[in-house]
Amino acid sequence: MSGGGDFTGNFDGALAAALGALVKATKAVGRLPEDIEFHRTVDDAADQRLSEVSERVLAMGNALCAGARAGPGPAEIEGVDDIAEKGGDGAWGAAPGFRSVTDTVDTLLEKIDVGLDEVLKTAAHRMRSLAQQSAPVVTTVVAGQQQQQQQQQQSVRIVHAQNIPRPQLQFKDAIDNSSATPFVWKIREKPHARVPLDHGLPSEDMADTPLGQHLHKLGIPRPRSPASPAGSGATTPRRGAPAPSIAQTLAALTASEAGSLRALPHPYEYEITHAEHPKRLFDAGSEQQPAGWDETPFEFVDSEAALGEMMAHLETASEIAIDLEHHDYRSYQGFTCLIQVSSRTRDYVVDALALRAELQCLNRVTADPQRIKVFHGADHDIQWLQRDFGVYVVGLFDTYHASKVLNMAHHSLAHLLKTYCGYHADKKYQLADWRIRPVPDEMMRYARADTHFLLYIFDRMRTELLERGQRLVGVDVGSPDSAHFGELAGMDTVMSAVQPMELVLQRSDQTSLKTYIKEGYDADHGMGGGGWAKLLKKWNHPLTPTQLTVYRVLHQWRDSCAREEDESVRYVLPNHMLFAVADRMPEEAAQLLAACRPTPPLVRLHAADIVRLIAQARKAAQSRINDVRADVEETPEPRRPVHTRFDDSGSPISGDIPRPDVLTPELLASVDDMVAPGSALFGSPTAVTSAAAGTIKGGASPGAEQMAAAARAREIRAGLVLTVAVPQTVVTGAQADREFKRVGKRAVSPEPQQQEEHKAKRPAAPV
Ligand code: AMP
Numbered sequence: 113m114s115g116g117g118d119f120t121g122n123f124d125g126a127l128a129a130a131l132g133a134l135v136k137a138t139k140a141v142g143r144l145p146e147d148i149e150f151h152r153t154v155d156d157a158a159d160q161r162l163s164e165v166s167e168r169v170l171a172m173g174n175a176l177c178a179g180a181r182a183g184p185g186p187a188e189i190e191g192v193d194d195i196a197e198k199g200g201d202g203a204w205g206a207a208p209g210f211r212s213v214t215d216t217v218d219t220l221l222e223k224i225d226v227g228l229d230e231v232l233k234t235a236a237h238r239m240r241s242l243a244q245q246s247a248p249v250v251t252t253v254v255a256g257q258q259q260q261q262q263q264q265q266q267s268v269r270i271v272h273a274q275n276i277p278r279p280q281l282q283f284k285d286a287i288d289n290s291s292a293t294p295f296v297w298k299i300r301e302k303p304h305a306r307v308p309l310d311h312g313l314p315s316e317d318m319a320d321t322p323l324g325q326h327l328h329k330l331g332i333p334r335p336r337s338p339a340s341p342a343g344s345g346a347t348t349p350r351r352g353a354p355a356p357s358i359a360q361t362l363a364a365l366t367a368s369e370a371g372s373l374r375a376l377p378h379p380y381e382y383e384i385t386h387a388e389h390p391k392r393l394f395d396a397g398s399e400q401q402p403a404g405w406d407e408t409p410f411e412f413v414d415s416e417a418a419l420g421e422m423m424a425h426l427e428t429a430s431e432i433a434i435d436l437e438h439h440d441y442r443s444y445q446g447f448t449c450l451i452q453v454s455s456r457t458r459d460y461v462v463d464a465l466a467l468r469a470e471l472q473c474l475n476r477v478t479a480d481p482q483r484i485k486v487f488h489g490a491d492h493d494i495q496w497l498q499r500d501f502g503v504y505v506v507g508l509f510d511t512y513h514a515s516k517v518l519n520m521a522h523h524s525l526a527h528l529l530k531t532y533c534g535y536h537a538d539k540k541y542q543l544a545d546w547r548i549r550p551v552p553d554e555m556m557r558y559a560r561a562d563t564h565f566l567l568y569i570f571d572r573m574r575t576e577l578l579e580r581g582q583r584l585v586g587v588d589v590g591s592p593d594s595a596h597f598g599e600l601a602g603m604d605t606v607m608s609a610v611q612p613m614e615l616v617l618q619r620s621d622q623t624s625l626k627t628y629i630k631e632g633y634d635a636d637h638g639m640g641g642g643g644w645a646k647l648l649k650k651w652n653h654p655l656t657p658t659q660l661t662v663y664r665v666l667h668q669w670r671d672s673c674a675r676e677e678d679e680s681v682r683y684v685l686p687n688h689m690l691f692a693v694a695d696r697m698p699e700e701a702a703q704l705l706a707a708c709r710p711t712p713p714l715v716r717l718h719a720a721d722i723v724r725l726i727a728q729a730r731k732a733a734q735s736r737i738n739d740v741r742a743d744v745e746e747t748p749e750p751r752r753p754v755h756t757r758f759d760d761s762g763s764p765i766s767g768d769i770p771r772p773d774v775l776t777p778e779l780l781a782s783v784d785d786m787v788a789p790g791s792a793l794f795g796s797p798t799a800v801t802s803a804a805a806g807t808i809k810g811g812a813s814p815g816a817e818q819m820a821a822a823a824r825a826r827e828i829r830a831g832l833v834l835t836v837a838v839p840q841t842v843v844t845g846a847q848a849d850r851e852f853k854r855v856g857k858r859a860v861s862p863e864p865q866q867q868e869e870h871k872a873k874r875p876a877a878p879v
């Protein structure tokens with residue numbers, strides 16, 4: 113950090129000073145008026161001062177993040193707006209800056225996860241047998257860079273315990289982490305069906321196909337033939353839309369998107385798209401205050417009997433608030449740990465680990481379009497319910513979508529709780545280990561609060577949506593003269609004829625139509641959420657061609673190990689270690705372990721295999737590089753142009769012209785896209801393109817310059833050849849590792865004299 117005293121060697125002093133400053137800053141922020149934007153418009157001096165301070169804070173934030181990353185990492189935050197906005201998917205951070213902050217925090221947490229495991233392991237060793245779960249340990253991390261709306265909280269609480277029994281060992285359903293098979297439904301019965309369960313599934317004619325066999329193995333019911341009017345599993349006769357043709361279904365089923373496997377169709381798609389929303393959503397009814405916390409009967413549901421009682425109660429409720437807590441560190445796909453449910457009069461927290469196999473009965477209320485289900489930011493919840501229990505939601509009202517349509521300042525549940533209920537949610541537990549049983553009191557309170565107030569929040573938002581809709585009646589939305597123009601313009605979309613409530617319901621329907629898709633693995637191109645290309649791009653980590661080969665092999669090893677052991681990839685080998693190992697390419701197990709400290713258990717276990725894989729990758733990369741070299745040397749000079757080309761003055765250009773297919777900026781850009789942004793190994797792509805442009809234009813001494821350019825073109829082509837010819841490696845350089853050296857942390861550049869060459873050809877650019 114710049115500014116402040118010199119605390120070199122005095123960590124405690126630095127920490128105390130930093131914390132003091134942080135507390136002061138936080139207090140000051142708390143005193144800022146809520147309508148700060150208004151003050152900025154009326155007071156120029158204040159506006160300017162605020163802008164200066166904002167910029168300083170932003171720069172400090174970036175410096176802090178850079179420090180925390182200690183190496184290349186996510187891109188910098190460019191503006192305050194980057195941070196303030198949460199992602200459009202209703203879940204956590206999609207805005208670039210927010211993501212950059214959360215990525216940094218993720219990396220820190222990842223390190224803490226590994227560190228805590230290590231510390232707790234030795235502590236546990238001393239105190240008790242390894243098989244026993246330790247008491248929960250609460251770790252408070254002062255993070256400071258929470259979402260802006262939670263300024264009052266600077267800490268993330270991580271509740272950990274050592275030796276938590278792996279709940280998935282008790283699951284009755286088999287966990288299928290295979291990247292070759294798509295996710296298939298758990299749902300067996302379909303309450304509130306308007307079309308049968310097997311509507312749209314492949315028929316038994318498909319029994320011989322791999323998909324048919326997979327479905328059969330999993331006991332998914334299929335119609336006897338495509339023509340059969342109602343197949344097995346139907347509870348009501350088919351009505352409405354005709355079944356899609358088998359060809360359509362199969363095409364949809366077998367098409368795999370980049371890096372992910374397609375799921376089966378949504379079993380309630382027809383019901384969701386054809387449901388009539390309950391009338392009372394459009395009645396400005398009364399708002400019902402939530403009952404007091406202590407007066408509300410609360411139940412932890414962890415037996416079938418208790419579940420039966422809860423269901424009986426819910427079947428009398430017309431609105432139900434639901435939320436989920438999830439665990440994904442010690443599991444490949446993750447699993448739901450708790451389901452919180454509130455009616456107007458009762459709160460429940462369901463033990464989703466103990467009752468995993470029994471929870472499909474929830475469909476009796478969740479799939480009933482007449483019972484309004486209120487969630488906040490349900491994108492993930494919807495998918496987790498399908499994946500773990502075969503539970504679907506018909507009739508969703510998502511308060512996140514409502515907060516967007518109402519154009520509220522922030523869209524988190526914490527903000528809604530504060531705005532409507534004056535309740536300060538303790539979001540510190542968001543990242544707690546929800547597998548811990550018995551659930552510690554403070555975690556239980558946190559979980560329960562997530563739904564306790566939600567129906568009242570729904571009431572308030574419904575009132576506001578309907579009021580706003582009233583004011584819209586007869587308003588010429590497009591006219592700036594309209595008294596409501598400002599208000600309308602403030603809405604997050606062009607509202608035109610759509611009423612705010614309708615808009616929320618449409619978006620909520622879209623959310624409830626989400627299907628869980630198991631992540632595939634795209635070894636060749638690294639596409640998909642967990643793909644190697646995305647990670648490389650995100651980290652912007654420079655790698656030589658050989659290191660890149662090693663990185664890809666490690667990435668794939670990590671993925672298959674995680675699938676096999678049912679662990680998250682970050683448990684198997686955290687990202688920062690993956691890059692550290694790719695950098696060092698250790699030749700012996702001891703070196704590997706030294707690159708990963710503290711060593712993740714699965715790395716220790718498989719150290720010999722990993723080292724062997726690295727050696728193979730290095731060898732393969734080297735021999736490919738040699739092959740391509742030989743190929744380049746044998747390649748004849750570029751062909752002469754078939755068409756005559758003219759320079760700017762209209763004179764014909766003669767001589768060798770590099771093949772345009774090699775040199776198009778698009779092509780170069782796409783290659784650059786495939787690899788880390790910082791790895792334009794020839795210098796910047798612009799430099800290459802302008803070098804080529806120089807050739808085509810000819811010039812004073814066409815001969816020498818064109819020869820040089822043609823040579824460059826061959827190099828570039830060799831790079832592309834290598835890219836295409838080496839399915840195991842994407843390499844942007846035609847040259848071997850040692851011909852490149854790392855300059856600074858991010859850039860990989862050619863040798864100095866080549867760099868000079870580039871500079872000479874590059875048009876002078878402001879730095
Ligand atoms: P919530 O809806 O806020 O209660 O969050 C539900 C679950 O989502 C939590 O149990 C976590 O597993 C996960 N989750 C919530 N927030 C985050 C976050 N910022 N980063 C990663 N996971 C999160």
Ligand code: MN
Pocket residue numbers: 435436488489493
């Ligand atoms: Mn949630």
Ligand code: ZN
Pocket residue numbers: 435436437559562
């Ligand atoms: Zn929650």
